[in-house]
Amino acid sequence: MTERPVTGRWLEDLPEGLVVRHAVTRTITEGDNTLFSTLTMNPQPLHLDAHFAAESEFGQRLVNSMMTLAMLVGLSVYELTLGTTVANLGFGAIAFPTPMFHGDTLRVESTVLSARPSSSRPGQGIVTFEHRGYNQRDELTARCERTALMRRRPQ
Numbered sequence: 001m002t003e004r005p006v007t008g009r010w011l012e013d014l015p016e017g018l019v020v021r022h023a024v025t026r027t028i029t030e031g032d033n034t035l036f037s038t039l040t041m042n043p044q045p046l047h048l049d050a051h052f053a054a055e056s057e058f059g060q061r062l063v064n065s066m067m068t069l070a071m072l073v074g075l076s077v078y079e080l081t082l083g084t085t086v087a088n089l090g091f092g093a094i095a096f097p098t099p100m101f102h103g104d105t106l107r108v109e110s111t112v113l114s115a116r117p118s119s120s121r122p123g124q125g126i127v128t129f130e131h132r133g134y135n136q137r138d139e140l141t142a143r144c145e146r147t148a149l150m151r152r153r154p155q
Contacts, residue, residue: 006083010153011115011125018112022075027105028063036067063100068142072133075108086124086149094144105136113145123152
């Protein structure tokens with residue numbers, strides 16, 4: 001088996017209060033939003049119907065908030081959990097204070113809210129992250145708390 005590179009952080013590299021401003025950003029296109037919405041069986045016309053959305057209070061289609069949430073977490077993976085996470089344990093406190101539109105660019109910052117060794121898994125620990133997403137105007141567009149089971153640094 002080929003060993004894969006690890007760019008994520010081990011439990012020991014995730015102290016409470018650590019803030020990571022993630023380097024990778026992503027501009028969301030109409031195609032992204034349409035594909036995600038149809039792939040996930042979400043027929044909401046606010047995401048798919050330009051004429052319907054034009055008559056809404058937003059005046060245009062919204063990016064599917066589940067896609068925003070997925071990208072919020074995904075943009076954090078390379079610098080936090082790639083090769084070092086065992087599993088997501090749960091999500092909490094998810095909010096979307098400002099909508100995303102086609103052509104908006106998402107950037108993400110993460111803070112470690114808590115980190116501790118697991119009491120039942122000696123080589124692992126539990127970390128709770130807060131991920132915050134901002135658009136190109138520095139408006140908070142999404143935030144969530146995510147708890148993950150993380151690997152400890154190998155001996």
